[in-house]
Structure formats: structure tokens, C-alpha cells
Amino acid sequence: MQAVGIHSVHPVTEAMMRRVFDVDSCGQSHVGLVREQNEDRYLVKAESGIYVVADGMGGHDSGEVASTSIVEHLQSIGIPSSAPDLRARFEDRVIMANRQIREISSLNGSMIGSTVAALLAFEGQYACMWAGDSRIYMSRDGKLTQLSRDHTEIQDLLDRGLLTPEQAATWPRRNVVTRAIGAIDDPALDIAYGQIHAGDKFLICSDGLTAHVSDDEIERILAEESAEKGCSSLIAMALAGGGTDNVTVVVVQFRQAAEPSTDIWVN
Secondary structure (H helix, E strand, O other): OOOEEEEEEEEEOHHHHOOOEEEEEEEEEEOOOOOOOOOEEEEEEOOOOEEEEEEEEOOOOOHHHHHHHHHHHHOOOOOOOOHHHHHHHHHHHHHHHHHHHHHHHHHHOOOOEEOEEEEEEEOOEEEEEEEOOOEEEEEEOOEEEEOOOOOEHHHHHHHOOOOOHHHHOOOOOOOOEOOOEOOOOOOOOEEEEEEOOOOOEEEEEOHHHHOOOOHHHHHHHHHHOOHHHHHHHHHHHHHHOOOOOOEEEEEEEEEOOOOOOOOOOOO
């Protein structure tokens, strides 16, 4: 089965984002080599300045309900008037998706949920918002930086110095997430933000990629390849590494970055 993807080269006009960007973006998703269902979902919406990956959890035919709810709610985000407006629209729709997922869980008598990782872009600035272990990376001048931080038991143990990286590689609960949309009534999202520079590339991905592809390999692909080719190459590498999970990637490159402003993500 081939990856399903969307590619666009989208000139984001001043009317849309108050600055001009040439945005090359692509999203692709593959069920992998082991799973029967693809519970990942993604959204590429350059005109709104939003790019999302959601990785559903909850067993057969359930995780995809949660990830689909998130993406479907975010489809209606529209054209923001400011960075705080974009952030508020995003948070509002995540809250609505969380409520819907909780209602479905209650009716079914079983817990379902989804990670979410999102890149928001407005006026030469970016914001990353996430819950769970889907990741957001930035490639700048060929150097890769992980902007998100995993919400997992294993990351907590590493942060507290209770595990070494070597022990973490084989820890039996290394895939247990500590945050997810649908897990609790009031979802918590982390945020990191900064300025976009000309040539910056961002990667949003599910853990089906990072389980098999190293940061060094991701760094090389993002530095060398376009958004569409980068997506294809990353998924191919995940499959070559075993493809034990669904794998979803979104790559966004910003060209002709505008003059940045500062701290626009808060009122």
C-alpha cells in the first residue's frame, strides 16, 4: 500500500497572513507494515497557517475516531486576523474535539484519545502546540532542533534522571503517553514559539517515524530535499526500518520570510 499524501506550493498572501510567504508544504501518511488500520490523521492548511498531525489511540477502529475528530474540527479554522486569534481558534477546536471524544468514550464504555502536534504560522512567527508524543522539528541552516517535548512516561523518567538513554531504548513502557486529547475533561497543550527565518523547514510527525528513523537521518533529509520528496523519503525510511506503526509526516518550508515581530502569540 502506498502512502496517501497532499502536496502544495502555496503563496500565502498579505490578506491571509499580513506577510508574504512562499510556503512549500506536503503531508503523507502510511498504514505501515504491521497494522491493519491507519489511526493517524493530518491536516495541511496553508491558507490558515496551520499544519497538524494526530495519532489516535484506543484499539481497533477506535483511535481513528479520536484523530479524525481533531482534524475535522480544525478544518473549519478559517482565516485568522492575528496570531492570538489563530491560537484561540486552534485551542477552541481542540476543546470541542476533546468534548466529542469524551462523549464517544462514555457511550462506548472504553477510553479513546489522540495525540496532537501542530505548527501555527502568522506574521513571520511560528507557534508549536502539542499533547502526546507526536513531534515537531525545525531544520534551520541544515541543523535539526526538536521543538516539542514528548509527553511520555519514559521522558519523565529521563528528565528526573531515573533512566539513562541506554535503558530507555528497551524500557517496556516507553510508548506510554501522559497527555492526550480525550483523556481528561480539560486538555493541556504545551506551546513553544519563535521567529521564522527564510529557508526554515518544519516537520510534524507521528511516532511511527521516530521509532525507526534517527534524528541524524531526519536532519539530512530535511536539509537536502523538498517538502514532497522529503515526506516520501522519510516514510520510505520508516518502512525500511520495520514499519511497525502507522507513520505520518508533514513537511513545511517557508521561503521569502518577512520582517518578524515579537511575542505575538499572547495578547
